[in-house]
């Protein structure tokens with residue numbers, strides 16, 4: 001069984017005081033997590049202070065984005081090695097909000113994944129269809145295009161070392177999660193795509209999270225599915241009790 005990975009994507013929320021307090025509260029509450037993996041993804045300015053708090057714990061630190069170039073005159077951008085230097089092990093790449101508001105494409109996602117892997121960061125690669133695409137029966141086509149585009153030029157070994165987050169866009173921040181059946185169907189599709197591209201069994205080795213309005217009430221039905229290897233949690237990761245409850249459910253099914 002793949003251990004569950006529960007990651008909290010804080011998006012553009014929290015400041016130094018509230019963010020570090022949230023992590024302190026969670027460290028106090030989650031002393032019994034042994035089998036699953038928990039990752040905190042705060043905004044850039046909070047990475048270092050949160051990383052300092054997590055130093056002696058088993059919890060991981062992730063960024064929400066990076067730039068694909070190594071360094072240079074790219075005002076406002078952040079490199080993979082900078083993220084490494086402040087203690088990051090993970091980085092979210094291709095979140096639908098970045099695709100929608102910041103012009104990310106499958107090609108830029110691909111470049112970012114290559115850079116992250118070169119620097120030893122684990123990408124959490126987000127894919128997922130919009131409501132219009134789902135209603136037009138294009139979910140499989142869209143997810144296949146995103147996965148194939150994102151993974152151009154990656155070896156089977158590299159793919160097995162990253163995390164995919166299936167995040168239907170219509171479920172993000174809407175309070176309307178995908179049903180376990182809908183999520184499992186797409187997770188299985190992603191595994192099939194990887195098996196076809198890289199060889200039988202590769203898809204089964206990849207961690208695939210579900211993201212989209214995961215909360216303490218629906219987490220059990222989602223994380224209880226063997227094909228759902230964890231959750232990428234937005235809104236519910238901003239409250240210690242809610243996030244802790246989701247993490248505990250992940251632990252129970254790991």
Ligand code: PEP
Pocket residue numbers: 009011167171172173174175211212213214232233234235236
């Ligand atoms: C996300 O930020 O990736 C997300 C899934 O958000 P929410 O849980 O709020 O829907």
